Amino acid sequence: MQIAVLTGGATPERTVAFAGAAQIVEALRSRGHAVRVVDTVTGLLSPTDEQRLLTPAVGREPPAVADLDERERAMLSNGLAGLKEVTGADVLFLCLHAGRGEGGTLQALLDVIGVPYTGSGALGSALAMDKDLAKRLFRAAGVPVPAWFMAPVAPEDVTTALGWPVIVKPSKMGSSVGMTLVRNAEGLDAAVLVARAYDAEVMAEQFIPGREVTVGVLGDVPLPVGEIVPKHELFDYECKYMPGMSEEIFPATLDTTLARQLQELALTAHRALKLGGYSRVDFRLSPEGDIFCLEANTLPGMTRTSLLPQAARAAGIEFPELCERICRLAGNSGSARGG
Structure with missing residues (x-):
């Protein structure tokens, strides 16, 4: 199969995506597939770019990515549909986390482009x-x-309905980025501010x-x-x-x-x-x-x-077979919707 792995992204989980893509690419190539890699921020990766970016190391803290957001917008709106490695692929393997890549925006765009892609469609991606x-x-x-409230939430409501400690986290983020275990009312506002740095909507959830x-x-x-x-x-x-x-x-x-x-x-x-x-x-x-x-x-x-x-x-x-099965689930969907 001709497979394009879409990875990277402009979220704090960018290095996590690259780490996964590195092993997906290796596994699919070991099974004889022709694989190219596309970063949704910078575009098609050269072999040198692959060696530099596709590494298994993630790091102890998520990376700063604020400067990548506009570049990803430009790539998705103007560049992606112009890449023959994307439009000519048998399947697009999505290895992205949070943001536009996992939250339904990319999936809706790929539905318009008309190439099968792995994972859920636009609606399911957005809901999850x-x-x-x-x-x-x-x-x-x-x-x-677990019981939950969406911020703003009063400490007395947490005390009454959720109890302490309470989990405070961004509503639309993964890998526990921006998440805090808050043990008392004094720490609630600060935890909401931490989570809000990653998403406008913040959840307080029963621990x-x-x-x-x-x-x-x-x-x-x-x-x-x-x-x-x-x-x-x-x-x-x-x-x-x-x-x-x-x-x-x-x-x-x-x-x-x-x-x-x-x-x-x-x-x-x-x-x-x-x-x-x-x-x-x-x-x-x-x-x-x-x-x-x-x-x-x-x-x-x-x-x-x-x-x-x-x-x-x-x-x-085993891992190579898993990657192939995920590709087949996309290719057998009968439409441009994800697997």
């Missing part, structure tokens, strides 16, 4: 990226979620102590449940991307009935948001045994050690 709307749809579908688990969905099939044991209290940016900062267990050590229940809820969440191709749905298990769905990721991390590839490996699907 907006945590407030996603939680409403999860709840309506019978998927339990659920307990175990962090995750379920990948490939096609319409849930993968084995995994458990994440971070070194910090939260599975934050550092724990996600610095080696040795978390332990991931696939498959998780869970009662068979509970594991099946999590898989069923993940599939329900996937369908509630009209997602396609593949996704990853994250949960918390409280000490009392209750399940809470945190979010669905339409373009989950795709390094070999990311959670979805680990889940696939537990199901007997």
Whole structure:
């Protein structure tokens, strides 16, 4: 297949995207596919650019990207449709996180261009990226979620309805960027300001102590449940991307009935948001045994050690095969909509 990997982007998760793209490109080329790489900020990457940008290292903190925003706007509005590597591809493999690349804007543009792309379509991508709307749809579908408020929120409302500590985070961001665990009323306003640096909409969410688990969905099939044991209290940016900062267990050590229940809820969440191709749905298990769905990721991390590839490996699907399956899900969709 002729495959173009779209990656980079103008969000704080830019280096995460490049890290995933590096391994996707290697895997697909090892299977004999012709692969080119396009940064949604700078355009088509030369072999030298690939060597410089596509590295597995992510870093302890997200990068500063404010100066890239206008360049990405220009590339998406004027440059992307003019690249023959994009318009002539059999499939576009999207390896982008947050922002226009994951939140539906790029997907809508690709629907107009008319080239199949991996992951969810424009609507599902936008719904999943907006945590407030996603939680409403999860709840309506019978998927339990932590209680939440959208800022501005008064400390007394947190005390009454959510309790302390409380999670404060941007509504439309991933990788725990801009997220704070706020332990008392004195820290609430500062945490909202931190989150607002990444998104105009900020969520205050009930903190659920307990175990962090995750379920990948490939096609319409849930993968084995995994458990994440971070070194910090939260599975934050550092724990996600610095080696040795978390332990991931696939498959998780869970009662068979509970594991099946999590898989069923993940599939329900996937369908509630009209997602396609593949996704990853994250949960918390409280000490009392209750399940809470945190979010669905339409373009989950795709390094070999990311959670979805680990889940696939537990199901007997090695990384190169996983990448090929994701491409086929897009190519078999019968339209320009994502997989």
